[in-house]
Amino acid sequence: MRSSPKLKPGIWDALVALIVLVMAVGCACAVWTGDSDGGGELEAVVRMDADGTDTEIRMRLDGLNRVERTVTSNGYTLQIVLTETEAWVEASDCPTQDCVHTGHISRSGQSIVCLPARVIVQLVGGDGGDPGVDAVVG
Amino acid sequence: MKLTTKQLTLCGVLTTLALALSVMENQIPLSAAIPLPGIKLGLANIVTVFALYVLGPVQAMLILVARCILGAVFAGNMNALLFSVMGGVTAMLMMILLSRLPGLSVYGVSIGGAAAHNCGQIAAAIISLGNTAPLYYLPILLGVSLFTGALTGIIAACLFRALAHTNLMRG
Numbered sequence: 001m002r003s004s005p006k007l008k009p010g011i012w013d014a015l016v017a018l019i020v021l022v023m024a025v026g027c028a029c030a031v032w033t034g035d036s037d038g039g040g041e042l043e044a045v046v047r048m049d050a051d052g053t054d055t056e057i058r059m060r061l062d063g064l065n066r067v068e069r070t071v072t073s074n075g076y077t078l079q080i081v082l083t084e085t086e087a088w089v090e091a092s093d094c095p096t097q098d099c100v101h102t103g104h105i106s107r108s109g110q111s112i113v114c115l116p117a118r119v120i121v122q123l124v125g126g127d128g129g130d131p132g133v134d135a136v137v138g
Numbered sequence: 139m140k141l142t143t144k145q146l147t148l149c150g151v152l153t154t155l156a157l158a159l160s161v162m163e164n165q166i167p168l169s170a171a172i173p174l175p176g177i178k179l180g181l182a183n184i185v186t187v188f189a190l191y192v193l194g195p196v197q198a199m200l201i202l203v204a205r206c207i208l209g210a211v212f213a214g215n216m217n218a219l220l221f222s223v224m225g226g227v228t229a230m231l232m233m234i235l236l237s238r239l240p241g242l243s244v245y246g247v248s249i250g251g252a253a254a255h256n257c258g259q260i261a262a263a264i265i266s267l268g269n270t271a272p273l274y275y276l277p278i279l280l281g282v283s284l285f286t287g288a289l290t291g292i293i294a295a296c297l298f299r300a301l302a303h304t305n306l307m308r309g
Contacts, residue, residue, distance in 0.1 A: 005191045006243035007295045013246030016236070017284055020253045024280035031273045047269065054268070095215055111271040115263055116217055120271045 032109070042108060043125045044087045046080060048073035049118040061085065061123075076117035087121055089114065139196055148306070149189075149197055156185035156205040161212070177279075180252055180286045186230060187248055187294040192306070195234045202226045221262045228258030244298065245291035252287030253280055 046057040048071050059082055067082045079091040086106045089099040092114060099114035105123055112121040159181040168177050182205060189198035206226050210219040232254035236247045256279035263272035
């Protein structure tokens with residue numbers, strides 16, 4: 001064996017854990033309470049890679065009843081549902097399904113990310129509010 | 139770098155074991171307990187920690203890269219290769235650095251590696267998408283890495299204790 005590992009946790013291990021915890025809290029403060037791109041009305045921004053071209057769809061949620069958009073990006077098809085208060089991915093043929101499992105997002109700054117499909121659904125604008133924790137890498 | 143037959147055999151066995159653990163943990167529905175999709179225990183990291191101490195950093199890195207490539211091939215998802223390589227290599231570099239600090243045990247090394255793995259994967263997601271939206275996931279991932287890193291540290295420590303008297307641990 002090249003080097004003997006220390007097998008009993010000590011103060012330095014606690015320090016590593018503390019540094020990770022501080023990083024987590026610092027990141028949360030920076031990304032969850034940062035600028036949510038906006039003011040004004042709540043908008044859903046859908047960014048995708050349609051036929052190799054970066055495409056962006058913006059849609060105001062105010063007064064929206066229920067809109068279903070089927071988008072094809074990077075070879076995968078996602079069914080995105082937008083209502084006056086929420087957005088979610090209803091169905092997707094991507095292998096991970098994380099975008100579907102993310103569930104509903106309702107506050108400005110929240111995102112649904114589907115990595116295989118290269119699709120990002122993000123809520124921007126509105127009053128900002130408490131951005132919460134709904135972004136998930138899919 | 140010259141490998142003995144024993145080291146080469148151990149590299150092969152550890153690569154296979156890491157691959158098996160990686161496939162196995164995909165079957166564990168961790169997201170049912172913690173409703174955050176994409177979360178993994180990082181069981182294959184036990185092998186990385188073990189290889190780092192027993193074989194050395196170069197061999198541990200080779201095992202890691204082989205596991206990432208074979209994992210992507212077997213899963214038929216080459217898109218995942220960038221994420222597993224970036225996460226794995228970032229974790230490996232962090233663990234090499236931390237393992238050289240005299241005061242740290244295998245627990246601290248594992249926790250640091252788990253946190254670095256998540257940072258690497260988020261970096262890969264940002265590069266891949268050209269958008270910083272995946273950053274929203276980083277605080278949760280860092281928090282979870284405390285538990286997953288400690289878990290892999292506990293298992294790795296048990297492994298070292300169990301194998302302490304064997305030829306395997308004497309080079």
